[in-house]
Amino acid sequence: xxxxxxxxxxxxxxxxxxxxxxxxxxxxxxxxxxxxxxxxxxxxxxxxxxxxxxxxxxxxxxxxxxxxxxxxxxxxxxxxxxxxxxxxxxxxxxxxxxxxxxxxxxxxxxx
Amino acid sequence: xxxxxxxxxxxxxxxxxxxxxxxxxxxxxxxxxxxxxxxxxxxxxxxxxxxxxxxxxxxxxxxxxxxxxxxxxxxxxxxxxxxxxxxxxxxxxxxxxxxxxxxxxxxxxxxxxxxxxxxxxxxxxxxxxxxxxxxxxxxxxxxxxxxx
Numbered sequence: 001x002x003x004x005x006x007x008x009x010x011x012x013x014x015x016x017x018x019x020x021x022x023x024x025x026x027x028x029x030x031x032x033x034x035x036x037x038x039x040x041x042x043x044x045x046x047x048x049x050x051x052x053x054x055x056x057x058x059x060x061x062x063x064x065x066x067x068x069x070x071x072x073x074x075x076x077x078x079x080x081x082x083x084x085x086x087x088x089x090x091x092x093x094x095x096x097x098x099x100x101x102x103x104x105x106x107x108x109x110x111x
Numbered sequence: 112x113x114x115x116x117x118x119x120x121x122x123x124x125x126x127x128x129x130x131x132x133x134x135x136x137x138x139x140x141x142x143x144x145x146x147x148x149x150x151x152x153x154x155x156x157x158x159x160x161x162x163x164x165x166x167x168x169x170x171x172x173x174x175x176x177x178x179x180x181x182x183x184x185x186x187x188x189x190x191x192x193x194x195x196x197x198x199x200x201x202x203x204x205x206x207x208x209x210x211x212x213x214x215x216x217x218x219x220x221x222x223x224x225x226x227x228x229x230x231x232x233x234x235x236x237x238x239x240x241x242x243x244x245x246x247x248x249x250x251x252x253x254x255x256x257x258x259x
Contacts, residue, residue, distance in 0.1 A: 054164060055167075055229035088236055
């Protein structure tokens with residue numbers, strides 16, 4: 001569900017599922033917590049495969065951001081539906097958003 | 112010749128087991144059914160977002176773990192957008208939930224950030240003309256989603 005790769009100083013978590021929703025939010029949170037073990041810097045989550053998110057999935061992203069600690073959680077590749085949910089709930093003020101992972105990696109001053 | 116019909120056109124009707132995994136499956140099928148019916152992508156997204164919150168609430172709060180629950184959805188296309196009806200036989204909807212909602216406050220720090228409470232806010236933000244009726248032990252919720 002979550003693939004984790006270190007790219008220099010940045011830990012990149014790739015979400016492989018198409019949905020981050022109530023049916024999968026518990027497993028999602030556990031997978032992110034496992035993937036974050038030992039992480040201490042910037043964490044970028046690649047959401048480009050995610051077509052759908054609901055309020056439970058949003059809660060799972062918030063839990064992931066808390067688990068990511070001081071470096072926080074940055075989001076990359078969010079599609080129109082994900083962006084709309086983030087904007088409606090004002091969570092776009094909480095998560096730094098990048099067009100894609102490459103943009104996140106080149107944004108050295110983010111976070 | 113092809114003037115829009117004033118009569119609502121059926122888009123999808125389905126009966127779903129009241130379980131979170133069944134809802135995820137139905138929303139995926141609904142998204143595919145709506146795509147290609149000349150409904151704007153943003154309206155399709157709104158439909159999926161609102162129905163997800165409504166149906167998840169039915170499972171988690173109206174049925175609240177009771178066995179054998181079901182949800183029926185009925186989606187029509189009108190001149191202005193979509194109309195949606197959901198029915199279920201769970202507990203009645205608390206009236207306060209129909210009155211609209213505020214987004215939960217984000218708080219001061221990361222640890223204050225809410226991890227829930229967004230569902231009804233999303234519903235009221237996107238859905239219009241919301242009506243609720245309790246009839247013969249069933250909940251019926253109707254709302255519309257404009258295409259504009």
